[in-house]
Amino acid sequence: MRYIFSIIFIASGFISWAQTAIVKQDQQIKTMVDEVSSQNIETVVRKLVSFETRHSMSDTLSKTIGIGAARNWIKAELERYSKASGGRLKVEFDTFTQAADGRRVATPTVMKNVLAILPGTDPLDDRVFIVSGHYDSRASDVNDAKIFAPGANDDASGTAAAMELARVMSKYKFNCTLIFVAMVAEEQGLYGAANLAKRAKAEKWNLAGMITNDIVGNTYGMETGIKDNRSVRIFSEGVSVVETPEEATRRASTGTENDGSARQFARYLKEVGERYVDQLDVKLIYRRDRYLRGGDHTPFSQLGYAGIRVTEMNENFERQHQDVRKENGVDYGDLPDFVDYEYTRKVTQMNLASLANVALAPREPQKVGIVTSGLTNKTELKWESPVGEKPVGYYVVMRETTSPIWEKKFFVTDTKAVLNYSKDNYYFGVQSVDNEGHESLVVIPRSVR
Template sequence: MRYLLYTLFLFSSIYSFAQPAIVRQDQQIKKMVDEVSEKNIEANVRKLVSFQTRNSLSDTTSGTTGIGAARNWIRSEMGRYSTESGGRLKAEFDVFTQPADGRRVPVPTIMKNVLGILPGTDPLDDRVFIVSGHYDSRASDVNDPKIFAPGANDDASGTSAVMELARVMSKYKFNCTIIFVAMVAEEQGLYGAVNLAKRAKDSKWNVAGMITNDIVGNTYGMETGLKDNNSVRIFSEGVSVVETPAEAAVRTSTGSENDGKARQFARYLKEVGERYVDQLDVKLIYRRDRYLRGGDHTPFSQAGFPGIRVTEMNENFERQHQTVRKENGVDYGDLPEFVDYAYTQKVARMNLASLANLALSPREPENVGVVTSQLTNKTVLKWEKPKGESPAGYYVVMRETSSPVWEKKFFVTDTTADLNYSKDNYFFGVQSVDAEGHESLVITPKAVR
């Protein structure tokens, strides 16, 4: 809360024409955050490990081992959450046949993502937020479908966190749709995410944000000797691959390469996550992913959706993609005893707080513009309210051009703002806010006359 208090002090002392932005925790969201259970997360991870392997090419007929047993169990758990939610959560398989690729899929294979769809209650709000982990696993040989491949941290941790979000959040109502996904075939080539991103594109879903939680349970870096259970990384791309030449020209002229939708989404998780989760420092990493690695957000980014990756601060590569063994006194392999479940709980709570705040918020303001019709050392912003909606007001945010996060925030009830700061020296944005303080994503202004 120190950041928010500092912001309030700045605005109460500098701005005489705007109301201070009083940002508080919503007690319903706080209740949801508190319901996220470390015990449940650990139980889910250990259950997933009990299937011996979740390699996407493994057995689909056994009731106790292999990818088939794992996906059926996840689907049954989603069904249980559905019952507990009064039927609001819709549990289903997203089924597809993955063609042979000559590399990691030797023959055409039927694969299944597991979805828990929580429909929104506002018929005008078509936003869709997707949160995922991948439930498949691997050992050193990615094409060995029989060897023990526990995949406790990579990525039973992320899958378990998403399942716990579905359990908690399905008991509540939100304006827009949230989809909780256990992805398949991440290790074979992101194929589950490729299929779901294509489905979203073909079905014209308005995917306002996609989060993949991948490797979110380790706090100890073997090479560095660092232990950090307070920090988590969010990777986000700067420039969308579907950017048009006209959009590229605007970006170049305004220097807004750090203000794409994915970056705004990542900033939102940092602000709101730290608002609700104690002892959490969200690190914004300005690249799509780590070197030599990829995640299930990538196909969504490539489809033009804002996709981000949440992952632990310190990775232990002796326990990723490794056959379980002991060599020279070193334990290799991704076993459940190496997962820090309290840390995974923190990460899950960050996800929940951000998604709940977004899904309860009004839709974003429309046609946000910064007036550039004359030379001036001030800034005039104007926008329109979301169609069919009347937010309680709007937050205008600003930051130094060199800052990764929004530094100042204040509240207005009109659809214009006249700022005593130069548009040449700062970045600005606008977000809708309701009477309870739930903020939409930030929209950055376009130049208007």
Template sequence: MKKVFFLCSLLFSPFAYTFSQTVVQRDPAIMQMVTEVSEDSLRAHVDGLVSFGTRHTLSATTGPQGIGAARRWVLGKFQQYAKQSGGRMTATIDTWTLQPDGRRIDKPVEMGNVMATLKGTDPNDDRVFIVTGHIDSRVTDVMNRTSKAPGANDDGSGTAAVIELARVMSKSSFPATIVFVAVSGEEQGLLGAEHLAQRAVDEKWNLEALLNNDIMGSNNSHDTRIINNTIVRVFSEGLPGFETDKRAANIRQYGLENDGKARTLARYVKEVGERYVDNLEVRLIYRNDRYLRGGDHTPFVNRDFAAVRFTEMNENFEHQHQDLRTENGIEYGDHAKFMDFEYLRKNTAMNLANLANLAKAPAQPQNVTMEARNLTNATSLFWQAPKSGKVKGYYVLMRETHWPFWQKKFFTDKLGMTLPYSKDNYFFAVQAVSEDGNESLPVLPRPGMR
């Protein structure tokens, strides 16, 4: 009885935790697109990819089976959806020839990334946002190019998501450009991603964010037997993978080990994804990728682009990189029947919400600075308007230094704000906000003299 009385007293005491209500504000246009993502459509995309027998990078590039036929099929899908874009979407296969490398390429091979570009409508907005999944598949031996390799989940799931995103989003217009890519050669060493990332550098794309989807359509693990389709992981590096030595002093001085471009993007996709997709948690994983594995976001991270990877929470390794067989009553192989297409729908919708919110938002605010000349317990931030986009105002974001994501937002229509919180105890960032409430990626301030 005493324990019960103590609990009741605590609950009704002035020192008990209180929980404030949260108002979820959704852009109706984005919400409509989210509802159009179809479980049945995703299943059809996966079945179509599986039908080519194997999509191994070194498999046939001509004929009805193999990687070549699969690439042409995806191109056909993109071209079909381009017809509903009012001329804004174009599709192509970016091809090149790769010579033997003494590792996982043992003959000259024709490579190809299948790309659909939904051109932005604002001529002053040169921002690019990319979403990827890798089209190639494999079995146990990474050099086996002839055995059936369905690759339904790895990475039919990511490629199907990219196709579905193109289907739904091609009907809408965005100020910025969105590029949908089925990348080749991931299993042989991130080859297509390396090619695309270097192309982005050489052609000076203003690439603000890349979302990579790889193994995101299964809800269970093979050994722990956990079944859960309500969590998806987003992997992001902390320290920058580009010129870390040159940035180290600034990172150390201001404690920015957890605020690189990829980590900032990961926080953004968590907030926006959970805003639009019900019963889905976007779990921040503070690693660039998993142990013993790699993903197509890494070549972009290594070239100083903001890039993250989405992967299911509980992987089933009986259905990844496996020869098709049954042993000890266990069926091995990456078949569609082992997938959860409702889970894939939610993960695809999470991608869509983020791409749409980013592409509809203004560009990032420019020259964001924090006054650091005097010792104060208040923090003053200043910035300039973005290069493109119609701005309703700005959010100043704030979080405690130990906190994983942003805790508070303060709105202003001015180009500066002073808050009664110490810069020694909090991190701050600034976002530009459109009339529809779409936020740009946050920009962390640099300490400055004003």
């Protein structure tokens, strides 16, 4: 597969010539993508379902039933992957006590996220990327901790995706740190994610992006009759809730409400994911989450991190949050036989390709700016290289103001560029690139004199 992209090459900062370029797949990333196994994903989903319920308030002492048995199995499985990585994958419980909330947590409860941390190999690259699914489950009554709650699609599918990413990627080396997470208590109020987000802030992680895979295994919309095994949604916010008044003023004057860090991360997953995964259409949804709903990326977004949600195109509400039963000839309940494992494999491959590409890429350019010292119909940009690093070059990316994705890339080896396109009519960004074509995330320029 080859990904066709319009690229214009620039010499000495000015346009020299133009051509249609072919962005080739990196063979190492392609090998990793091909290693993702639908059979492994299905095995994990069915194993998680076998615990009967993974309700966050369920049994923690049994070795075969409940949330305790589930988290212990997840940890042991990730430790098995760690052995295959030569011990580089560090597995741990992220343990916390969740206070009673008078709603879905009746008494203070010890809860545990399961983390598998793959440290980066570049001492100068302190970036961290998190990818997660939530391993807890529920049925119709969110407070029933004993009823059979298989949670195959919601969200054993996302947990299996994160675990499969850990299995494959831990055998390789990346510049920066990747953290694979099975999150707890999503159904009780996003408590596992909230705890991990607070930890990231307290420990001052340079968290460059967080992905939650939540409900990524269904391809049939029962209500609509739509069958779609190639479309996947990525939800992202455009404006951060921690935006300062100064940042809000700048955004309003430049019209960059669609260019927050989460939205750039979502665009990145679309471009790189579709580059490596056949028969997959990534739909960018310009909302933080579904209408009036939330997920495990939300606590990260609320602290200013680039949190995004990956979710199937058409949710099936006869299977989601339902007691297992047959009623009027309709099967209700989130059972493993209803999961499309080939579809989950493609979604997992999209995650992998994007995370691998960004984790192998140079760090982002610094102090990116559009020069506004004079009125002109040209656009002059300038920036600085990442500290201690000199990428082989940079892409200046450009799109129409009405376009959801970047449409052109201008390759330069300098740290400046002058384009015959007006900043009034287009949006621009800059990303670093290495010899293998791995691109950093896009940085949106500020106005500079």
